[in-house]
Amino acid sequence: MTVTASRLAIPGWIELSQATDARGILTSIESRLDIPFEPKRVFFITDAAGDRGNHAHRFTNQLIVSAAGEFAVDVSTGGDWTTYDMVHRNRALFLPPMSWVRLHDFSSDAVCLVLADTSYADAVYIRDWEEFVRETALKNS
Amino acid sequence: MTVTASRLAIPGWIELSQATDARGILTSIESRLDIPFEPKRVFFITDAAGDRGNHAHRFTNQLIVSAAGEFAVDVSTGGDWTTYDMVHRNRALFLPPMSWVRLHDFSSDAVCLVLADTSYADAVYIRDWEEFVRETALKNS
DSSP: OOOOGGGGTSOEEEEOEEEEETTEEEEEEEBTTTBSSOOSEEEEEESOOSOEEEEEESSOOEEEEEEESOEEEEEESSSOEEEEEEOOTTEEEEEOSSOEEEEEOOOTTOEEEEEESSOTTTOOEEOOHHHHHHHHHHHHO | OOOOGGGGTSOEEEEOEEEEETTEEEEEEEBTTTBSSOOSEEEEEESOOSOEEEEEESSOOEEEEEEESOEEEEEESSSOEEEEEEOOTTEEEEEOSSOEEEEEOOOTTOEEEEEESSOTTTOOEEOOHHHHHHHHHHHHO
């Protein structure tokens, strides 16, 4: 699947390709083919407990994948909330800039894999919900 | 840690930074900071059994990380073999082009995460050990 420009606009699922045989399951993510960006930072969260996130990125595109176990991601772009159940290895969640996220309900074996197109130093976080809502309301007005 | 040019030459460990708190452990990999390349393809292997790999990449730089569980990687650049035990989340294995790899002894919960700087279409594999040895001998002569 080649990602089109329209995929840049809103949060949603991206189906990843998988190669399955007797040796295991290989799930792959290719820049500019599966995802509409080039990762500058790749990180993964293990031994997760409680909530994580509770912020938005001002400029960063992200892809979230459950590489093992399960968790859930609540997403809002300023209005309604959508909950994404991160259960399938090949069903990744794409988040454009200005997506508020909350990650929760991690299984003990969960591996939350994230690809981001900014370095940590260059990422700009919004950690105040009211500020986030004000900014998204202005953008959409 | 900033990766220097000398890291490009030979296979070896790269220590990754980790942020650990009550919410879990976040292990991160930043392009051009932790690793000497920009990933074009990210893939992960789950439910692995038996051997994988048994090839070399002619042009591709790779980073292999154990995001969960354990496995081992045998590496040769044409001469001796080194076995790397992939046990720690923050100890990644860097492989420059022309590294023959064999992955084995996966635990049932292993997640083998790989970052590569070529797309699958652009990767050139050498799958014949004798050919690989001939080429590395020529290069080193």
